[in-house]
Amino acid sequence: MIHRQEITELLKSPPIGEDVTVMGWVRAWRGNRFMVLNDGSGAETLQVVVNGEDFPEETIRAIGFHACVGVTGELIESQGAGQAVEVIAKEITIYGGTDLSEYPLQAKSQTMEFLRENAQFRMRTNTFSAVFRLRHALAYAINKYFHDRNFYYLHTPIITGNDAEGAGEMFRVTTLDPADPPRTEEGAVDYSQDFFGKSTHLTVSGQLQAEIGALAMGKVYTFGPTFRAENSHTSRHLSEFWMIEPEIAFADIDNDQDLAEDFLKYLINYCLDNYRADLEFLDARIKQAEKNMKAELRRPMGLIEMLEFTVKDDFARITYTEAINLIQRSKPYKKKKFEFPVEWGTDLQAEHERWLVEKHFKKPVIVRDYPKSFKAFYMRLNDDNETVAAMDILFPYIGEMVGGSQREEREDVLRTRMKEMDVHEDELAWYLQLRTFGGCPHAGFGLGFERMVMYVTGMSNIRDVIPFPRAPKTADF
Amino acid sequence: MIHRQEITELLKSPPIGEDVTVMGWVRAWRGNRFMVLNDGSGAETLQVVVNGEDFPEETIRAIGFHACVGVTGELIESQGAGQAVEVIAKEITIYGGTDLSEYPLQAKSQTMEFLRENAQFRMRTNTFSAVFRLRHALAYAINKYFHDRNFYYLHTPIITGNDAEGAGEMFRVTTLDPADPPRTEEGAVDYSQDFFGKSTHLTVSGQLQAEIGALAMGKVYTFGPTFRAENSHTSRHLSEFWMIEPEIAFADIDNDQDLAEDFLKYLINYCLDNYRADLEFLDARIKQAEKNMKAELRRPMGLIEMLEFTVKDDFARITYTEAINLIQRSKPYKKKKFEFPVEWGTDLQAEHERWLVEKHFKKPVIVRDYPKSFKAFYMRLNDDNETVAAMDILFPYIGEMVGGSQREEREDVLRTRMKEMDVHEDELAWYLQLRTFGGCPHAGFGLGFERMVMYVTGMSNIRDVIPFPRAPKTADF
Numbered sequence: 001m002i003h004r005q006e007i008t009e010l011l012k013s014p015p016i017g018e019d020v021t022v023m024g025w026v027r028a029w030r031g032n033r034f035m036v037l038n039d040g041s042g043a044e045t046l047q048v049v050v051n052g053e054d055f056p057e058e059t060i061r062a063i064g065f066h067a068c069v070g071v072t073g074e075l076i077e078s079q080g081a082g083q084a085v086e087v088i089a090k091e092i093t094i095y096g097g098t099d100l101s102e103y104p105l106q107a108k109s110q111t112m113e114f115l116r117e118n119a120q121f122r123m124r125t126n127t128f129s130a131v132f133r134l135r136h137a138l139a140y141a142i143n144k145y146f147h148d149r150n151f152y153y154l155h156t157p158i159i160t161g162n163d164a165e166g167a168g169e170m171f172r173v174t175t176l177d178p179a180d181p182p183r184t185e186e187g188a189v190d191y192s193q194d195f196f197g198k199s200t201h202l203t204v205s206g207q208l209q210a211e212i213g214a215l216a217m218g219k220v221y222t223f224g225p226t227f228r229a230e231n232s233h234t235s236r237h238l239s240e241f242w243m244i245e246p247e248i249a250f251a252d253i254d255n256d257q258d259l260a261e262d263f264l265k266y267l268i269n270y271c272l273d274n275y276r277a278d279l280e281f282l283d284a285r286i287k288q289a290e291k292n293m294k295a296e297l298r299r300p301m302g303l304i305e306m307l308e309f310t311v312k313d314d315f316a317r318i319t320y321t322e323a324i325n326l327i328q329r330s331k332p333y334k335k336k337k338f339e340f341p342v343e344w345g346t347d348l349q350a351e352h353e354r355w356l357v358e359k360h361f362k363k364p365v366i367v368r369d370y371p372k373s374f375k376a377f378y379m380r381l382n383d384d385n386e387t388v389a390a391m392d393i394l395f396p397y398i399g400e401m402v403g404g405s406q407r408e409e410r411e412d413v414l415r416t417r418m419k420e421m422d423v424h425e426d427e428l429a430w431y432l433q434l435r436t437f438g439g440c441p442h443a444g445f446g447l448g449f450e451r452m453v454m455y456v457t458g459m460s461n462i463r464d465v466i467p468f469p470r471a472p473k474t475a476d477f
Numbered sequence: 478m479i480h481r482q483e484i485t486e487l488l489k490s491p492p493i494g495e496d497v498t499v500m501g502w503v504r505a506w507r508g509n510r511f512m513v514l515n516d517g518s519g520a521e522t523l524q525v526v527v528n529g530e531d532f533p534e535e536t537i538r539a540i541g542f543h544a545c546v547g548v549t550g551e552l553i554e555s556q557g558a559g560q561a562v563e564v565i566a567k568e569i570t571i572y573g574g575t576d577l578s579e580y581p582l583q584a585k586s587q588t589m590e591f592l593r594e595n596a597q598f599r600m601r602t603n604t605f606s607a608v609f610r611l612r613h614a615l616a617y618a619i620n621k622y623f624h625d626r627n628f629y630y631l632h633t634p635i636i637t638g639n640d641a642e643g644a645g646e647m648f649r650v651t652t653l654d655p656a657d658p659p660r661t662e663e664g665a666v667d668y669s670q671d672f673f674g675k676s677t678h679l680t681v682s683g684q685l686q687a688e689i690g691a692l693a694m695g696k697v698y699t700f701g702p703t704f705r706a707e708n709s710h711t712s713r714h715l716s717e718f719w720m721i722e723p724e725i726a727f728a729d730i731d732n733d734q735d736l737a738e739d740f741l742k743y744l745i746n747y748c749l750d751n752y753r754a755d756l757e758f759l760d761a762r763i764k765q766a767e768k769n770m771k772a773e774l775r776r777p778m779g780l781i782e783m784l785e786f787t788v789k790d791d792f793a794r795i796t797y798t799e800a801i802n803l804i805q806r807s808k809p810y811k812k813k814k815f816e817f818p819v820e821w822g823t824d825l826q827a828e829h830e831r832w833l834v835e836k837h838f839k840k841p842v843i844v845r846d847y848p849k850s851f852k853a854f855y856m857r858l859n860d861d862n863e864t865v866a867a868m869d870i871l872f873p874y875i876g877e878m879v880g881g882s883q884r885e886e887r888e889d890v891l892r893t894r895m896k897e898m899d900v901h902e903d904e905l906a907w908y909l910q911l912r913t914f915g916g917c918p919h920a921g922f923g924l925g926f927e928r929m930v931m932y933v934t935g936m937s938n939i940r941d942v943i944p945f946p947r948a949p950k951t952a953d954f
Contacts, residue, residue, distance in 0.1 A: 001731040002918060006627060006695070023727045025693070025915055040695025040726070041627045068692075068915040070727070096916030097888065103914045120907040123693035124915070132694065136629040143620050150483060150518045152613040157945045158635065158679075158702045159648075159717055161952040171636075171650050171672070173679065175706050178666045181655050189655045195648070195706060195716070196952035202635075202650065209945060209954055215545075216502070216600035217609065218483070218517025225635045225701065229652050229672060239672070240636055249517070250500045250547070254478040411574065430597040430954060437580045438502055438545040438601070439573030441479060468634040468686060475638040475673035477686055477907060 004070070008042035014075055014085045022046055022087065023070040023095075025124055028107065029063055034080075035089075037069065043130065043277040047078065047086040055092055062098040065107040066124050069094060112464055119468060119477055127285060130278040131457045131465055134271060138452055139223070141270035142244055145263060146221045151246065154213040154220040156206030161198050162427060169229040170201035171239075202227035207444060208378070208431055210247040211407060214442050215434055221246040223449075231472050235461040238450060240470040247444035253380070253389040253406040256443035257317065257366050260393055260402050264364075264447075265311045271456050272307055279304055279456075286458045300358050300396055303458040309363070310395065316361040319369040320348075320387065326360060327352050347374050348392075350399040358396050365394045377421040379405040381413055391445070398455050404445025411435035481547070485519035491552055491562045499523055499564065500547040500572075502601055505584065506540055511557075512566075514546065520607065520754040524555065524563040532569055539575035542584040543601050546571060589941055596945055596954055604762060607755040608934045608942055611748060615929055616700075618747035619721055622740060623698045628723065631690040631697040633683030638675050639904060646706040647678035648716075679704035684921060685855070685908055687724040688884060691919050692911055698723040700926075708949050712938040715927060717947040724921035730857070730866040730883040733920035734794065734843050737870055737879050741841075741924075742788045748933050749784055756781055756933075763935045777835050777873055780935040786840070787872065793838040796846040797825075797864065803837060804829050824851050825869075827876040834871050841878075842871045854898040856882040858890055868922070875932050881922025888912035 004023045024039030024046075035048040048071050052060055063069065070093035078086040104118045105125070115122040122128045143153065159173050175195040176182065182190040191199040206222040213220035222245040229239065248259065271279060283303040290298045301309060318326070327333055327342045332355060340349040348367070356365050368391040369382060379388035389406035408414040414435060418425060425432065453465040463469035468477045481500045501516030501523075512525040525548050529537055540546065547570035555563040581595045582602070592599040599605045620630065636650050652672040653659065659667040668676040683699035690697035699722040706716065725736065748756060760780040767775045778786060795803070804810055804819045809832060817826040825844070833842050845868040846859060856865035866883035885891040891912060895902060902909065930942040940946035945954045 001735075002727050002729055004727050008627060023917070024695070040629075040691075040693060066915045068917045070917075095918070096886070097913040100914060120689050120910060121693070121914070123690060129694060132631070132690075133629060135632075136624075139630045140620060140624045143617060147613075147617045150485060152517075152610060153616045154609070154944055155612075155702075155719060157717065157947060157952070157954065159704075159947050159952055162954075169652075171652060172655070173648050173650060174655065175646075175648060176655065178649070178651065178653065178655055178658050195708075195949060196947070197950040198952065200952050212597050212954070213600060213609075213944065214517075216517060216598070217606060218501070225632075227636075231672075240634065242632060250479050250481050252479055258478075409573070433597060436574040437577060437598070438543045440500070440545045440547075441572070467631055467690065470634060470636050470673070472672060473674040475634070475636055475675065475677050477634065477637075477639075477689070 004039075006041040007037070007039045007046045008044050010046070010075075011044050011085070016075055016077060016085065018075055019072060019090070020075050020087060021070065021072045022048075023093075024068070026063060026065060026067045026069055027126070029065065032060060035063060035069070035071075037071065038129070040129065043133065043281065045083075047080075047083050048073065048089050049086055050089045050092070054089070058098070059092050059094060062094040062100075063092075064100040064103075066103060066105060066121065067094065067098075067100055068096045112461060116463055116469070117476075123467070126281060128464075130281050131453070131459060132467065133278050134275055134282075134457050135453045135465060137271050137275050138267055138449070138456060141267050142221075142223060144270075145266050146219075146246065149219070151219040151221050152213065152217050154206075154210055154217075154222055155224060156203065156209040156222045158203055158225065159196070159200050160203045161196060161200050162208065168204050170204060171227050171229045173200045173202060204228060205243070205245065205446065207245050207247065207446065208428070210245050210444060211431070211434060211442065214247040214249045214444070215439060218250075219246070219248045233472060235463070236451075238462055238466065238469055238471055241462075241466065242449035244447045244449060245444060247442065249440055249442045251406070251443040252441050253368060253391060253443060256404050256406060256445060257368070257391055260391075260404060260445050261315050261366070264393065264401065267452065268307050268311050268456065272304070272311075279307070282458050299458070306396060307456065313363045315393065316356075316363055316365040318365065318367055320367055320371065321369065323348065323352075323356060323365075323367050327355065330355060330360070345371050345373060353394040353399045354396065357394050364396070364401075367392050367394065372417075375405070377417045377423050378407050378414070380408045381417065389443075395455060398451060401451060401455065402445050402447050404443065406441065406443040409435055409439050409441050411439075481516075483518040484514070484516045484523045485521050487523070487552075488521050488562070493552055493554060493562065495552055496549060496567070497552045497564060498547065498549045499525075500570075501545070503540060503542060503544045503546055504603070506542065506544075509537060512540060512546070512548075514548065515606070517606065520610065520758065522560075524557075524560050525550065525566050526563055527566045527569070531566070535575070536569050536571060539571040539577075540569075541577040541580075543580060543582060543598065544571065544575075544577055545573045589938060593940055593946070594953075600944070603758060605941075607758050608930070608936060609944065610755050611752055611759075611934050612930045612942060614748050614752050615744055615926070615933060618744050619698075619700060621747075622743050623696075623723065626696070628696040628698050629690065629694050631683075631687055631694075631699055632701060633680065633686040633699045635680055635702065636673070636677050637680045638673060638677050639685065645681050647681060648704050648706045650677045650679060681705060682720070682722065682923065684722050684724065684923065685905070687722050687921060688908070688911060688919065691724040691726045691921070692916060695727075696723070696725045710949060712940070713928075715939055715943065715946055715948055718939075718943065719926035721924045721926060722921060724919065726917055726919045728883070728920040729918050730845060730868060730920060733881050733883060733922060734845070734868055737868075737881060737922050738792050738841075738843070741870065741878065744929065745784050745788050745933065749781070749788075756784070759935050776935070783873060784933065790840045792870065793833075793840055793842040795842065795844055797844055797848065798846065800825065800829075800833060800842075800844050804832065807832060807837070822848050822850060830871040830876045831873065834873050841873070844869050844871065849894075852882070854894045854900050855884050855891070857885045858894065866920075872932060875928060878928060878932065879922050879924050881920065883918065883920040886912055886916050886918050888916075
């Protein structure tokens with residue numbers, strides 16, 4: 001049995017004058033005397049004073065950046081500035097290998113690309129441990145928010161036989177021998193002999209199945225991985241990412257907006273209230289990095305400032321038609337500063353969304369009632385027959401944070417929309433049945449988890465907010 | 478905006494004499510007068526008194542089993558037995574379709590197979606809503622347990638390029654055209670042209686990546702879907718299931734056992750303390766179903782009795798060698814009642830495990846130090862060079878609930894074990910590096926989530942504890 005004390009717990013009420021045993025990784029090693037130790041229990045580090053004459057030469061030599069060390073010693077009030085307490089080492093154990101000369105990471109800062117390639121070690125850095133603590137914080141807050149409000153967590157399937165979700169390109173899941181698959185008489189691949197007896201893919205969304213849950217248990221949410229097989233090499237896209245999709249019965253688009261606004265504010269407040277040290281570290285890191293940047297490349301606000309900006313006011317709420325009118329009357333539009341055209345019937349682009357949020361309303365904006373032409377078949381048709389009860393929530397810097405809608409609960413209208421959009425009825429017979437039997441007005445939305453982690457941590461590449469990113473040509477670890 | 482009151486919240490302190498608005502699904506409709514409504518917010522139902530003369534004929538006709546109904550009326554102390562309060566309906570809204578004559582479910586009980594085929598509706602039944610509330614409860618309790626103890630939730634990859642995890646058959650993930658894949662000059666399928674630039678599969682375990690997390694952040698856990706492409710048609714196997722894998726640094730096999738025992742007891746106590754009504758319903762359901770069963774087919778204990786049995790005492794802790802000796806000295810062994818042989822070097826079977834738990838120790842049992850011959854390459858070799866620091870936790874009725882181990886932290890020993898077991902070093906260079914740089918003793922375990930949900934709900938088929946089961950030839954919804 002190994003006994004140790006966690007640094008985070010120890011620092012809550014430090015037992016001055018007592019011997020403690022801590023174990024962790026060296027974050028800094030100054031003057032062969034001061035060792036800064038972090039054990040992963042939190043952002044906190046503990047300074048260990050190592051008197052060289054008390055330890056064998058090889059112990060001192062083995063201490064270095066990210067060495068794994070156990071220390072027993074007396075906890076005292078710190079003699080130096082910078083920390084309240086420190087430990088005078090009496091015993092030191094070096095764990096793992098003792099030769100760090102080949103260790104890929106160095107105490108000076110590395111490029112993000114290099115750290116991505118060395119993801120087996122990047123969580124030991126100050127930046128990534130803060131990012132992954134905040135990722136954890138957000139995940140926990142999501143579960144807590146819904147649990148406290150009588151939502152039930154629903155695991156929707158990862159492998160799906162539905163081809164109708166329609167949110168993007170899909171990955172095939174198969175156990176057929178790709179070198180020599182079974183064939184039908186016509187020579188096509190015979191998927192009836194595949195593992196599931198048909199062609200299957202990785203899910204792009206759990207929404208349709210979440211509707212089953214909502215129309216039985218009232219309020220449910222999903223929180224699971226989703227997939228896109230698009231060949232996108234951007235800093236905003238992953239092939240595998242996590243998504244949260246609440247779905248609520250007896251709700252229209254107004255209830256949906258209220259829920260989403262309350263939920264997003266809760267998540268951000270949870271981090272501001274409970275993970276302040278990590279946010280302050282990341283805030284300072286960004287300000288440092290932006291010092292030598294051109295003004296137009298800098299973020300519109302500091303990290304904490306932007307999070308506080310997000311939760312401070314009611315979100316603005318406008319219709320898509322109002323948004324188009326506002327943008328067409330704007331200065332940048334008149335001065336032809338926008339790259340993309342703005343006219344009724346085309347989707348808003350990030351530059352338009354950011355103008356609405358950052359320049360015009362100066363707070364997050366919910367845009368609703370989009371033209372049906374570029375929205376999904378399941379969104380509820382408004383009485384104008386031209387728009388659907390869809391809503392997007394726009395945030396500064398990042399643009400769209402949430403997309404949601406009231407679902408079409410009228411069976412005949414849904415059937416017509418499916419025909420118009422070439423969605424095959426026979427594949428979604430169960431989905432139509434939800435309208436025939438015991439259906440009701442219901443609504444929901446989707447939040448891309450990594451997008452939220454990016455917003456809260458200020459990281460600019462989505463590959464740096466998930467432990468092991470998957471992207472085209474990238475499936476390491 | 479739709480306004481309603483949730484039944485669970487309403488019943489916490491019922492506003493007698495006030496008008497309330499509730500919406501939900503009809504669980505029972507008695508004598509064209511008494512409507513029992515559940516809205517999914519909890520196990521609680523609310524009785525609505527419908528005076529036929531106050532409503533149009535078609536409203537009364539549309540009320541039926543699982544009809545979706547909104548009611549406004551006065552909440553009063555109940556005139557009849559069986560409930561404390563009831564609502565006298567003033568307004569009734571029928572949602573969704575109004576003709577239930579073709580509704581697949583009926584008020585009488587259906588077979589489990591039939592409900593599985595109609596999974597779009599089964600969550601509306603008393604049994605399945607209780608099961609899925611408990612599934613939620615367990616998921617929430619898992620996150621809360623770890624969060625409260627400074628563990629960080631780590632999302633390990635679903636799509637993996639590692640072929641070395643070795644826990645079972647894998648599903649291929651691909652975007653190549655299966656009818657005509659690109660070929661190398663030698664005629665093999667050219668996976669370098671696949672989406673990720675190599676052959677990829679669905680994960681069978683997040684453990685190896687979780688070790689990365691533990692050796693940086695101290696204590697982490699995964700909670701995500703895992704996959705097995707085995708052609709198993711049993712009531713205990715799924716092709717897609719959820720797994721929890723905590724991994725802790727500075728820990729040996731004893732720390733691992735302590736954590737697992739404390740964790741399992743916490744989960745069960747959480748359900749006993751917070752979801753008693755659902756457990757009592759399921760307990761009674763099982764007792765009813767077992768009335769006409771032969772004694773040997775019945776469960777060894779009632780549901781709640783078995784859960785209380787699990788948490789009441791310290792788990793027994795023995796070595797594999799002790800277990801073999803005990804079984805060889807047992808009555809059923811001497812009377813040749815066991816189907817499978819028992820000798821040192823072979824794995825324990827469910828019948829042996831259940832004898833240890835149910836007959837011999839009469840409490841859950843942790844067995845450790847298994848022969849290395851049938852255990853994984855990453856388990857720490859004991860000083861006897863014959864056994865590894867692995868442990869299984871055995872529960873009544875279900876057998877193995879948890880499997881875990883201390884991980885081999887000695888690079889040279891690990892390298893030798895990998896060679897012996899034909900695990901390719903070059904694929905796991907990063908895994909070996911975790912030993913070279915900043916490694917330490919560490920340990921972890923895996924809990925199959927659905928197995929735990931089965932244990933807590935008493936459901937006997939694993940397909941009935943996951944909303945949309947995936948199994949050979951089964952990928953509906």
